[in-house]
Amino acid sequence: MGTAEAKKLITLLKKEFKVNVRQDSGIGVKPISQTGSKRLIRKAIAYAIQNKRKRVTLVHKGNIMKYTEGAFRKWGYELAAEDYADKIITEEALWEQHGGKIPDGKILMNDRIADIMFQHVLTRPDEFEVIAAPNLNGDYLSDACAAQVGGVGIAPGANIGDEIAFFEATHGTAPSHADKDEANPTALLLSGVLMFEYLSWQEAAGLIRDALTETVQQKRVTYDLARQMEGAKKLSTTAFAEAIIQNM
Numbered sequence: 001m002g003t004a005e006a007k008k009l010i011t012l013l014k015k016e017f018k019v020n021v022r023q024d025s026g027i028g029v030k031p032i033s034q035t036g037s038k039r040l041i042r043k044a045i046a047y048a049i050q051n052k053r054k055r056v057t058l059v060h061k062g063n064i065m066k067y068t069e070g071a072f073r074k075w076g077y078e079l080a081a082e083d084y085a086d087k088i089i090t091e092e093a094l095w096e097q098h099g100g101k102i103p104d105g106k107i108l109m110n111d112r113i114a115d116i117m118f119q120h121v122l123t124r125p126d127e128f129e130v131i132a133a134p135n136l137n138g139d140y141l142s143d144a145c146a147a148q149v150g151g152v153g154i155a156p157g158a159n160i161g162d163e164i165a166f167f168e169a170t171h172g173t174a175p176s177h178a179d180k181d182e183a184n185p186t187a188l189l190l191s192g193v194l195m196f197e198y199l200s201w202q203e204a205a206g207l208i209r210d211a212l213t214e215t216v217q218q219k220r221v222t223y224d225l226a227r228q229m230e231g232a233k234k235l236s237t238t239a240f241a242e243a244i245i246q247n248m
Contacts, residue, residue: 001026032068032134034075041076043160044132045084048107051197055102056088058111059133059141072134073111080109121145142170153183153224156190158198165198167191181236184222186212189244211248215240218247 006027013019021027041058048056058077062070080088084107091110094100102108112120114137121128121144131141146155152171159166169187177183189208196205216225219232220243226234235243 030065030068032072034071037072037075038079039162041079041132042083044130045080045088045107045109048130049087053107053129055108055110055127055129057117057128057131058109059114059117059131059137060111061114061137063113069114069134069137076111076132077109117141118144122148146170150225150228152187153222154186154190156187156194158191158194160198165195167195167198181238182223183237184224185237185241186222207248208244211244214247215243218243 001024006025007023009027010021010023010025013021041056044056047053058073060069060073062073077090080090087105087107088109089098089103089106091108094102094108114133117131117137118141121141125145125148131138133141142155143152146152155170157168157170159168169191171187174183189212193205193208196202196208215221219226219229220235220240221229221232222237222240223234226232
């Protein structure tokens with residue numbers, strides 16, 4: 001607010017586009033490209049195909065931001081029709097032609113407005129599998145989903161491009177837990193699982209995931225999960241890792 005750049009842009013908007021912006025406004029520019037949108041949605045579809053998922057949901061605020069997030073939605077359906085016509089079925093076709101039942105070998109592509117989607121991932125999470133969204137929507141939805149299964153301490157992360165992929169826990173470094181042998185390593189371990197899956201090392205990924213699942217079902221967990229589970233045995237980071245190895 002108040003910078004020469006902001007004033008210049010406000011003047012330009014008023015003069016060239018007849019848009020009135022208050023002089024005490026901060027100004028941001030929100031570009032959403034067709035290239036970036038289709039690249040992201042293509043990755044979501046490819047993930048669904050590789051991992052035998054049945055649904056890809058585009059999440060957007062296109063009813064308000066028509067030329068950016070609305071375009072994200074539009075480009076997603078265009079991509080599906082152009083490159084995945086043999087794989088993708090839309091929600092409209094699903095109900096008109098198949099009575100709401102996803103045919104074998106098909107993936108449903110649908111879309112949801114961001115605000116109702118936030119409610120749905122909390123109240124109807126079983127209706128969604130792969131979600132494709134611009135950064136802001138994806139950020140809060142992924143944290144909301146993580147909260148339902150124990151918190152960000154168990155949420156893995158993957159940054160997958162066309163040429164390289166980078167895997168990390170979503171929670172950051174958590175320096176307050178450093179050197180205390182108490183932090184939950186699950187997010188980091190599951191990030192490794194995602195890496196193995198990316199490398200097509202499915203057996204290695206499955207061994208880790210199954211052992212981790214069994215350990216949690218035994219209620220042998222670190223402090224963050226122990227406080228949420230009745231009758232849990234609280235373990236140190238080291239002891240939790242040893243329990244996973246035993247189950248493996």
